Structure formats: structure tokens, C-alpha cells
Amino acid sequence: MTNHIVVSNLNVTAPTGDGDELTIVDDVSFSVGAGEVLALIGESGSGKTTIALTLMGYARGSCRISGGSVRLGELDVLKLGQAGLRDLRGRRVSYVAQSAAAAFNPSRTIMNQVTEAALIHKMATRADAEKRAVELFRDLSLPNPETIGNRYPHQVSGGQLQRLMAAMALITDPELVIFDEPTTALDVTTQIDVLQAFKRVIKERDITAIYVSHDLAVVAQMADRILVLNHGKVIEFGETEQILQRPADSYTQSLVGAVSRKQRQTPLQHDSELPLLEIRGLVAGYGRLDKQGMPDSPILQDISLTIPRGSTLGIIGESGSGKSTLARVVAGLMPVAKGEVLLDGEPLPTTLASRSKEQFRRIQIVFQNADTALNPTHKVSQVLGRPLTFYHGLSDDACRRRIVQILDLVKLPAEMAGRRCGELSGGQKQRINLARALAADPELILCDEVTSALDTVVGSAILDLLAELRQELGVSYMFISHDISTVRSLCDDILVLYEGRAVETGSCSTLETPPFHPYTDMLISSVPELEQGWLERSRHKVSPQLTTPAGMGSPLCPFLNRCPERIAGVCDSLPPPRGSLKNGSEILCHHSK
Amino acid sequence: MNLFRTLGYSGTLGLSLVLFWLFIALFGPALAPHPVGEIVAWDVFEPIGGANLLGTDYLGRDVLSRILHGTRFTVVLAAAAAMLAGFMGVSLGILAAVSPRWVDESMSRFMDALISIPGKIFALVMIAAFGSSLLLLIVIVGVAYTPGCYRIARSLAVNLNQMDFVQVARARGEGRIYLAWAEILPNMIHPMMTDVGLRFVWAVLLLSSLSFLGLGVQPPDADLGSLVRENMGGLAEGAPAVLMPAVAIALVTIGVNLVIDSLRGNVSNTAGSV
Numbered sequence: 001m002t003n004h005i006v007v008s009n010l011n012v013t014a015p016t017g018d019g020d021e022l023t024i025v026d027d028v029s030f031s032v033g034a035g036e037v038l039a040l041i042g043e044s045g046s047g048k049t050t051i052a053l054t055l056m057g058y059a060r061g062s063c064r065i066s067g068g069s070v071r072l073g074e075l076d077v078l079k080l081g082q083a084g085l086r087d088l089r090g091r092r093v094s095y096v097a098q099s100a101a102a103a104f105n106p107s108r109t110i111m112n113q114v115t116e117a118a119l120i121h122k123m124a125t126r127a128d129a130e131k132r133a134v135e136l137f138r139d140l141s142l143p144n145p146e147t148i149g150n151r152y153p154h155q156v157s158g159g160q161l162q163r164l165m166a167a168m169a170l171i172t173d174p175e176l177v178i179f180d181e182p183t184t185a186l187d188v189t190t191q192i193d194v195l196q197a198f199k200r201v202i203k204e205r206d207i208t209a210i211y212v213s214h215d216l217a218v219v220a221q222m223a224d225r226i227l228v229l230n231h232g233k234v235i236e237f238g239e240t241e242q243i244l245q246r247p248a249d250s251y252t253q254s255l256v257g258a259v260s261r262k263q264r265q266t267p268l269q270h271d272s273e274l275p276l277l278e279i280r281g282l283v284a285g286y287g288r289l290d291k292q293g294m295p296d297s298p299i300l301q302d303i304s305l306t307i308p309r310g311s312t313l314g315i316i317g318e319s320g321s322g323k324s325t326l327a328r329v330v331a332g333l334m335p336v337a338k339g340e341v342l343l344d345g346e347p348l349p350t351t352l353a354s355r356s357k358e359q360f361r362r363i364q365i366v367f368q369n370a371d372t373a374l375n376p377t378h379k380v381s382q383v384l385g386r387p388l389t390f391y392h393g394l395s396d397d398a399c400r401r402r403i404v405q406i407l408d409l410v411k412l413p414a415e416m417a418g419r420r421c422g423e424l425s426g427g428q429k430q431r432i433n434l435a436r437a438l439a440a441d442p443e444l445i446l447c448d449e450v451t452s453a454l455d456t457v458v459g460s461a462i463l464d465l466l467a468e469l470r471q472e473l474g475v476s477y478m479f480i481s482h483d484i485s486t487v488r489s490l491c492d493d494i495l496v497l498y499e500g501r502a503v504e505t506g507s508c509s510t511l512e513t514p515p516f517h518p519y520t521d522m523l524i525s526s527v528p529e530l531e532q533g534w535l536e537r538s539r540h541k542v543s544p545q546l547t548t549p550a551g552m553g554s555p556l557c558p559f560l561n562r563c564p565e566r567i568a569g570v571c572d573s574l575p576p577p578r579g580s581l582k583n584g585s586e587i588l589c590h591h592s593k
Numbered sequence: 594m595n596l597f598r599t600l601g602y603s604g605t606l607g608l609s610l611v612l613f614w615l616f617i618a619l620f621g622p623a624l625a626p627h628p629v630g631e632i633v634a635w636d637v638f639e640p641i642g643g644a645n646l647l648g649t650d651y652l653g654r655d656v657l658s659r660i661l662h663g664t665r666f667t668v669v670l671a672a673a674a675a676m677l678a679g680f681m682g683v684s685l686g687i688l689a690a691v692s693p694r695w696v697d698e699s700m701s702r703f704m705d706a707l708i709s710i711p712g713k714i715f716a717l718v719m720i721a722a723f724g725s726s727l728l729l730l731i732v733i734v735g736v737a738y739t740p741g742c743y744r745i746a747r748s749l750a751v752n753l754n755q756m757d758f759v760q761v762a763r764a765r766g767e768g769r770i771y772l773a774w775a776e777i778l779p780n781m782i783h784p785m786m787t788d789v790g791l792r793f794v795w796a797v798l799l800l801s802s803l804s805f806l807g808l809g810v811q812p813p814d815a816d817l818g819s820l821v822r823e824n825m826g827g828l829a830e831g832a833p834a835v836l837m838p839a840v841a842i843a844l845v846t847i848g849v850n851l852v853i854d855s856l857r858g859n860v861s862n863t864a865g866s867v
Contacts, residue, residue, distance in 0.1 A: 331764040352763060360766030373757040377779035386775075387765060440765070 003031040004208055005055065005176060010068035012050050012059060012232075024063065025050050026232045032176075032208060039211045039223035039240070041255070043455035044426075047232035048212045052178045054078075055210065056093050057085045072175065090117040094169035098181040100161040104153035111149030114168045123172055136167040139204065140197045159190035163197050170201065177209045183218060187318035187482065188526040195221055195528070195535055214455060216259050217528035220244055221535040228252050240532060258456040259530050264467035264490045265508070274345040275306040276476050277330070277444055282339035284329045295337045299325045300500045303339070307444065307493075312470065312477040314491030314508070316484055316523070322500040323480045327446040330478065331365040343444075361391045364437035368449035370429035374421035380432055381417040387439040402439070410435045410465060427458040431465070438469070446478045451486055463490055484511075484527055496520050499558035506585025517587040518565045557589065565591060600855045607851025614845050618668040621661035629662040630654070630813040638824075638832035650824050650834040659820055660841055666816035668845065670730055671796035677735030679789035682742025687777055689743075690750035691769045701747065708740040712799060720808045730809060734799055738792045745788050749781045783856075790853040794846045801842055817842045
């Protein structure tokens with residue numbers, strides 16, 4: 001196989017602001033053969049996107065390509081002038097960005113944008129280009145390939161938009177396609193559709209591609225070879241099979257290790273005392289309440305759950321399922337329309353104003369994004385000190401001592417107290433975010449996607465910390481996540497949310513083996529596994545969607561239009577009953593018998 | 594941190610201009626060769642470079658001394674008015690953001706009503722009703738610019754109010770005062786400072802135009818705007834008496850503008866890095 005792309009001794013630098021330059025890509029060399037897929041993998045800040053962009057002769061912002069060469073066939077990309085680059089980009093090398101929603105122009109039709117590259121490079125007439133586009137739509141298994149091009153970007157779903165963006169990149173038959181984290185922003189159930197479509201197109205058209213990702217399991221499905229990066233340096237470069245099975249470098253081993261499952265549950269003493277938190281028949285949403293007390297747009301419907309003292313409840317669901325709303329309701333940030341929230345058997349007032357300081361103290365919320373959850377103008381000591389003085393009335397001196405203790409609890413050095421929140425790294429911020437909740441001495445911590453914004457290794461360390469704190473302090477968690485593997489590794493009980501309804505509740509062990517609710521089944525089978533060929537073997541099938549989905553507030557099953565196991569004549573006419581499966585979990589489905 | 598590097602070339606130029614005018618505002622009267630009202634020459638509209646450095650005005654008074662005395666009025670009045678507008682705008686804006694909806698709505702609609710009255714007309718009516726005095730000028734110009742400040746402060750505060758760290762504080766059970774003072778305000782100081790600087794420039798221009806109409810600072814004192822107006826007669830001859838005060842107004846506003854622009858660049862930089 002001839003090497004089609006050869007990158008040698010590539011260096012990219014960025015100015016640091018005080019005149020020096022920081023090397024963000026350090027002496028990177030690799031090659032990609034024709035028809036091969038190379039994955040660039042690494043954590044955020046490892047330089048993977050920067051490298052991918054240099055293949056188009058582009059450096060972001062004030063970065064500068066300071067050395068090395070990029071060869072595409074006979075062409076030296078870095079020596080090209082403006083006209084040469086214009087000719088290269090979009091025609092010989094094309095790019096699929098992470099967020100298709102942001103990459104499409106909302107005011108032009110999809111067809112217009114997909115065919116643009118072919119027309120700009122004068123490679124086809126409009127009619128020819130449109131014909132090719134329709135072929136691509138069909139190959140990428142998009143619904144209604146003939147007419148989807150007439151729609152506007154907001155009229156198609158996120159997963160479809162991502163595939164349309166791939167069509168946009170492939171319209172010129174480029175020699176190289178760069179996929180930059182194309183599925184990171186998607187839900188797992190959508191991701192698998194997109195991956196399957198990409199995989200088929202890459203195979204059928206024999207495309208040479210660079211696949212940038214932080215997710216080893218996704219990469220395992222797509223790539224022939226993997227380049228592992230850390231801090232802009234090449235750590236390891238090898239065949240996919242070798243990297244996954246026999247990683248040579250310790251950093252690669254830690255990456256592989258962070259993906260593999262690790263049980264963090266601790267044995268729980270279920271005494272007969274009252275559950276810490278109990279929710280009965282909760283309804284919450286936005287808008288005015290009608291006569292029955294239902295809000296205009298209900299977000300959560302008929303949710304019941306219990307969290308025993310010292311245990312962890314995992315809430316899982318895709319974006320828009322109402323997970324975060326549930327946490328906000330418990331925290332009091334959102335009003336309850338119907339139902340009860342009981343803390344230690346006593347009803348919690350539903351508005352912030354009527355809660356007592358003690359009730360506030362016992363429930364703390366930790367948000368997903370530590371960047372926005374910490375006030376950038378405050379110092380760490382201020383952030384941690386406020387709950388101490390606010391709830392416990394500690395004096396300055398006692399406060400300072402306690403801050404050191406709390407920092408130690410989340411494994412941060414005491415000097416951190418003097419730093420501003422804006423100066424910390426992502427993992428450190430998330431620890432401070434957690435430490436602020438701990439400072440209140442809470443009994444229940446609501447963790448809203450606390451590891452989603454973090455790299456795998458850092459996220460895994462935060463999960464370890466959560467498990468440790470639970471053992472030491474006996475706190476309970478409501479752990480909200482879209483990622484079923486983190487939920488399985490930490491939680492005792494699990495609640496699966498779909499469109500604001502609890503479709504399955506059960507203990508974590510019931511999620512190990514079928515039977516499941518059909519949605520849970522889809523969710524579990526969509527999570528890529530760390531082995532090659534999983535994508536081809538996966539049981540996941542795209543079920544034909546019904547044209548009339550049951551809307552929000554309809555009593556019918558919310559999963560009806562996507563369900564592969566729906567029973568005609570039953571599911572589309574009767575509301576689903578709440579029944580139990582033989583492994584003990586409770587599901588909202590006609591299949592429960 | 595190197596001040597020069599944070600401000601850049603234009604910012605440094607602006608800062609030197611601002612410092613220069615502040616110096617004149619503070620020490621101008623002491624440096625002036627003649628008292629403000631003294632007639633020093635028989636000849637009116639003398640050119641630059643005679644016995645009097647910047648020539649004489651329409652009554653034969655020394656233009657340089659008139660400017661050195663007048664700068665104080667322009668700079669101090671405008672700064673006081675801009676700060677008044679900034680203070681009222683920011684406090685009302687934050688109040689609106691953390692208050693219940695009806696408080697926000699009624700306050701915003703009242704500000705809309707105020708904003709719909711043109712600033713100059715408003716000032717003319719108020720001066721016609723109450724007569725011109727320095728304090729009244731500050732209040733009028735301050736009030737005229739409050740709605741604009743309020744709009745910006747409110748939209749900043751409403752956005753910050755939705756931020757996770759404010760939600761966390763709210764879920765901690767904090768009161769409105771704490772939310773406004775400790776969580777929201779520190780994050781809007783920088784953009785609001787820029788805004789107040791911009792309003793300072795407008796206030797200079799509004800005060801100058803009021804003085805030009807004869808409604809601002811009253812004789813024998815004169816701010817830069819009244820200096821332009823009283824020497825209008827010399828415009829045809831290109832007399833320095835009418836040009837120099839106009840140049841002074843321009844330099845004050847350009848200086849402040851340059852500083853603001855460089856501040857704004859820095860603010861967006863820090864916002865990006867947070």
C-alpha cells in the first residue's frame with residue numbers, strides 16, 4: 001500500500017501572550033495509506049484537531065505551523081499559497097466538523113449547501129451535483145433522499161444533520177476526509193446510526209480518512225490504525241488491534257483502562273429507616289397549570305422514586321428526557337405541579353422561598369459544567385467559605401481550617417485556596433465544584449452529568465472520588481448521566497427516563513442481563529464496546545419510525561414511534577401499564593407480563 | 594502586568610490624552626496666564642502666536658486662559674453625569690434581574706418611556722423649567738443617559754442570573770441581595786466600566802451642545818461648548834478662538850474613546866479565556 005499522506009516532523013506553536021511561544025504540536029510524524037482510516041486519539045488539548053487542520057494547511061486563531069511538512073500525494077500542502085489552498089480545500093481534502101448544527105447556515109436549504117463545494121470548484125453542473133448529492137443521501141441511509149435536500153437545517157434531526165455534513169464533504173470525491181469528533185455531540189442511540197452510515201460509505205467508496213476522537217470505543221469501530229496523542233506528542237502509533245489488545249505505552253494503557261468497567265458500588269446497609277428522599281407521582285413543567293394541575297408543557301410526568309440513605313440512584317436518558325429538570329425540581333429551582341417530594345418522610349416545600357436553611361443545606365446540587373458553575377471572579381476560598389459561613393456560621397479562622405480539610409477530601413493541595421476559579425484546569429474545577437457541595441455537609445448530592453465535560457481519565461478519577469466520599473461520609477447521590485457505563489459503575493439503583501417518563505426502574509444488577517424495557521435495550525446495545533467489529537455485529541437496527549409520534553402529554557407510550565417491539569393495535573391505542581419483569585425491575589410497557 | 598502591553602498603542606495614546614486633560618481639569622486655572630474674565634487686548638480674534646499664545650476671543654480675552662478654565666467644567670460635569678447614569682443604571686438593572694417579574698416589567702417599561710424622549714429635548718425642557726445650574730446639569734444629563742445604561746446592565750445581569758453559579762447560590766438558599774452583590778455584580782464591572790466611559794463621551798457632547806445653545810454653563814464662566822458658541826462670529830475668519838475649543842472637545846472625546854476601545858478588547862480576551 002502506498003502512503004498517500006505523509007506528515008513529517010510537524011510543529012505548531014501558539015503565542016502565550018507574554019511574547020513566548022508554546023509548542024502545541026511537537027514533532028509529529030505519521031503516514032496514511034490510500035483507502036485507510038487513521039484515528040487521532042487523545043484528551044482535550046492533546047493537539048488532535050490542530051493536527052487534523054494542518055492537513056488542510058490551516059492553523060486556528062493565532063497558531064502558527066512552525067516546521068515540518070505535510071504531503072498529500074506529490075503536493076506539499078504547507079508550501080501552497082492562498083490560491084493553491086483554495087484549490088485544495090473542499091476539493092481534495094474536506095472536513096466534517098463536530099457540531100453539524102453550528103456548521104450549517106440556517107437560512108439556506110440543505111441541498112444548496114451540500115452542493116456548494118462542487119459548484120465552487122466548478123466540478124459539476126448544478127443538476128449533476130444534485131444528482132450526486134441524492135446518491136450520497138441514499139448511501140448515508142438518510143430518509144427521503146430525493147426531497148431531504150429541499151429542507152432547511154432546523155427541519156432535520158441532529159444525527160441526520162451530521163450525515164448531511166458528511167455528504168457535503170464527500171460531494172467532491174476528495175482524496176482525504178477529516179472527521180473531527182463527528183458523533184461526540186450526539187446521543188448514543190443516534191451515534192450508532194451515524195457510525196453505521198459512515199462506516200458503510202467509507203467502505204463502499206474506499207475513502208481515505210482521518211478520524212479525530214477522544215472515544216476509544218468509537219475509534220475501534222472506524223479505524224485501521226490509531227495514533228495516540230498526549231500534549232501534542234505522539235505516544236503510540238500502531239494497528240487498531242495492537243493498540244486495543246496490547247498497548248505498549250503506559251499512557252495508552254491508562255486510556256484503555258479508563259474505558260473498561262470498574263465497579264464502584266459499596267455494600268449498603270439497608271436498614272428499615274425511612275428513605276432519605278422519596279418522590280411520589282411528580283409532575284413538573286413550564287407554562288400555566290390547567291384545571292387538573294397539568295402544566296402547558298409538561299417535562300416530567302408521573303415520576304416516583306426513592307433513594308435510601310447512603311445509596312446512589314442513577315438517572316439515565318438522552319438529551320431532552322428531563323433528567324436535569326428532575327434535579328432542579330428536587331433542588332427547588334423548579335416548581336412542582338403535582339405530586340410530592342419527601343425528605344426523610346417530611347414534605348419539602350416546593351418553592352425556594354418557603355424552604356428552611358436546614359433543608360437547603362441537606363440537599364446540594366453539582367452542575368455538569370464546572371466552567372460555568374463557579375463564579376470566575378471568586379477565589380477558591382470564597383467559593384468554599386460561603387457555605388461554611390452561610391450554613392454553619394464558622395468564624396474566619398475555623399473557616400480557613402475547614403477549607404483545608406475539604407480541599408484534602410477532594411485531593412487538592414491547600415495552596416489552591418488562594419487561586420481564582422478561572423485559573424484552574426477542568427478536573428480541578430470539577431473537584432472544587434464538588435467540594436462546595438461537601439462544604440455544606442449535605443445528606444443528598446444531586447450530580448448533574450458531573451463527568452460528561454471531562455476527559456475519560458479525569459472523569460474516571462472523579463467517579464472514584466465520589467465512591468470514596470460515599471463510603472467516608474455516608475452521603476447519598478442522585479447521579480444523572482447520559483452514559484450508561486458510568487451509571488452502571490457507580491449506582492445502586494437506576495431509573496431510565498424517556499420523554500419525561502420513567503420507563504424502567506430497578507436495581508443496577510437488573511441492567512446486566514435482559515429482559516429490559518425496549519428503550520433500555522436500545523440504550524444498552526448502542527454503547528460502543530472496545531472491540532473491533534462490534535459495530536457490524538451489533539443488534540441495533542433502525543426501526544421504521546411511525547409518522548404520528550405520540551406527543552408530549554399523550555397517555556400513549558412515549559417510545560412508541562421508535563420502538564422495534566411495538567405491538568400493532570395495542571401500543572398505539574392503549575396507554576402502557578406499569579408492570580414488572582422477572583428480574584425485578586419495573587417497566588412502563590405492554591411487554592411486562 | 595505591563596500596562597503598555599495590555600492597552601496597546603492606541604490605548605496608551607488615549608490614556609496619555611486622558612491624563613493630560615485630567616491634569617488640565619485639576620490645575621488649569623492655576624496655570625492660566627490670565628483670570629477667566631480679563632480683557633487682555635484691544636484687538637479681537639487675534640491669530641495664534643502673538644502676545645497671546647492661542648490668540649484672543651470676541652471680547653479680546655486670552656483664549657488659552659479661557660480653555661484652561663473651561664476644561665474643568667466639561668470634564669467634571671460629564672464625568673459626574675456619566676457616573677450618575679452608570680450607578681443608577683447598574684443598580685436598577687441588577688435589581689430588575691433578581692426581582693419578581695412584575696418589578697422588572699414595570700421598571701423596564703418606565704425606562705422605555707424615558708428612552709423615547711430625545712435627550713436634548715428633555716434637557717431643554719428641564720432647563721426651561723428649573724433654570725440652569727451646575728447640579729441640575731449633572732442630574733439632567735445623568736438621568737438622560739440612565740435608560741441606556743439600565744438596558745445594558747439589565748441584559749448583562751439577566752444573562753448572568755441564568756448562569757449555573759447563580760443557580761447554585763440560589764439552591765443554597767441565598768437572598769436576592771447576596772446574589773446581586775456577590776455573584777452578579779463582580780462579573781459585570783468590566784463591561785459596565787466600558788459603557789460608562791462611552792457615556793462620558795456622549796455627556797461631553799451633550800453638555801457642549803447645551804452650552805452651545807446658551808443653556809449650559811453661564812458667563813463669565815464657560816465650558817468648552819460655550820467657548821465655541823460665543824466665538825461663532827470668528828468662524829468666517831478661521832479665528833483660533835472658535836477652532837481651539839472645538840479641537841479640545843475632540844481631543845477629550847478621542848482620548849476617552851481610545852482607552853475604552855482598548856479596555857473592551859481586553860475584556861473580550863479575558864471573557865474568552867475564562
